[in-house]
Amino acid sequence: MxxxxxxxxxxxxxxxxxxxxLAAAxxxxxxxxxGWQAAVFGVLAAWAxxxxxxxxxxxxxxPLVAGDALVVGAALALQDRLISREAVLDETTWGVMLAGTALFVVQTTMRPAAGVPLVVLIIAAYVAGAPAVTSFVRALIAEALVIGAVMALLRRGGRRADEAIRERDRDRLRAMVEAARRADERHQRVQLHDSVLAVLTMVGSGAVRTDTPGLRRAAARALDVLTDSAGPPPASGRDVDLMAALAELAATMAPDLEVDLDLDGEPPVELPEPVGLAIVGAAREALRNVRRHANVTxxxxRVHHRDGTVSVEITDRGAGFDMARVPGTRLGIRRSIVERMGLVGGAAEVTSRPSAGTKVALRWPDG
Known part of the structure; x- marks a missing residue:
């Protein structure tokens, strides 16, 4: 508004x-x-x-609205030099128009506690400066009362609308939290099946030797899954300090991967818990992919924060890959990054080319 x-x-x-x-001219x-008219309207034009x-x-x-009331009030106080008594008695004066617009400016922008003294100032300046008192004074008072009543009703309706919007957003956030939890549970079951159970099956069946590099890599991936499952979630309802969470994530990547973390924009970056957890979780998956597949250290x-919009870019100059050739059974990008961001009203985009590195762009809110 x-x-x-x-x-x-x-x-x-x-x-x-x-x-x-124009009316004065x-x-x-x-x-x-x-001369006085030219001087006063020159000041009014500059002020406008x-x-x-x-x-x-x-x-x-x-301060700006109070300044407007003071400037207009000063002009109204000089009416005896600017408007003739006959014009005031004939009710053809432009002074009422100037006072009326000042009342509108005050009452449409200020709440009563701040606006009422300014309204009194404007009307008092008109009465003090007018060469004669006419029904225009009652008209100004009536205008002030009517505008005040209308604005009070509008503000009350606005507060109710704001509360309804906040309640809707709270319901939406609760729904997103529940959907995110269900999605994480499904994803966790899939990962447990694809990693932990697969490793145990290979070891238990004797299909591979226990000291092979392939088994060690599979065991490392399974350990990542178990580590994620073991950590308790943060207390519900709290905001997440995104920079602190990403710094902690970067520390877990060492010593295999060094992560340069940078903020471009407005600190601090505090996000609702589901949003913060989704961004950190998607960034974790992106960094794990760098550590496993990019062949870089x-x-x-990069975190960008402007006007409530947050974007996080994870980039590397590694091996890259062809997105079109990623098997459908590989769920890391689709579920751990794209779907995870979508569940909290965000978006994710992955761009990569062989030998040209990879960029994962996370954005919230989407749009």
């Missing part, structure tokens, strides 16, 4: 100054000072430009 409200307020401020200036009453620039580049903060992990 900040962006559309900011644009509306900028249009209101610039349009109000422009229309008031078209009024040919000889009883006003053209500054106000617009700050409001669009940043947020509508209290170094890999890089």
């Amino acid at each position: 900040h962006l559309p409200v900011g644009r509306f307020v900028v249009a209101l401020r610039c349009g109000g100054v422009a229309v008031a200036g 078209l009024n040919d009453d000889p009883g006003v000072s053209r 430009a500054f106000f617009s620039l700050v409001a669009l580049r940043r947020e509508l903060t209290f 170094r890999a890089a992990v």
Whole structure:
């Protein structure tokens, strides 16, 4: 909502100054000072430009809105030099327009605790500067009350909508956690069958000698699976410090693989537990693949964090492979990386070419 409200307020401020200036220029009453009009509207135009620039580049903060009320209030306090008494009595003054836009700016951007004093300031400045008191004062007060009531209703509805969205997100997160757990259980059973039980079967049947390199490699993979299964999960509901978790993961790869870990963006990178665990788990699988197949001793992990979006890239300059030739029975990339990220609303992409290295890109949220 900040962006559309900011644009509306900028249009209101610039349009109000422009229309008031045009109305003052078209009024040919000889009883006003053209010099004072030119000076005051020059200041108002400069302020409107500054106000617009700050409001669009940043947020509508209290100092900016209070500054707008003070600038407009100062102009209203000089009405006796800018508007004739006859024009005020005829209710053809542009001062009310200027005051009305200032009230809109305050009440659409500030909560009552901060906005009410500014509303009082604007109305008081109009009354103090007007050459005569007319029904316009009651109109300004009524406008302030109506806008305040409407904004109170909108803010109340907004809070309810925010709470409904938060509850929906909590339900979605709980569903993703449960789905991720079920997927991990399925994946664990598959890995136990493909690695641990296969190694035990080979040893028990005597199909291979126990000191062969192939059996040692298979046993190492089976040990990785058992190590993952043995560790208890972190306490549910806590955020995960992604950089700390990845640093711990990098340490487990030593001494066979040296991992360069780097953050590009906004620290700290704290993620909901299911998301953090999914990214770390996918990164673990990617680094294991580097250690097993890339024939290199170094890999890089780059974390990019901007505006709530996190991406992690695991790259190596190793042997690489042809994705089209990966057998369907190899589940590491598909389940441990791609499916794992998808279950928490993220995405994963693996790119590789023979002799050109491999890059695994993890992104959350997807889109």
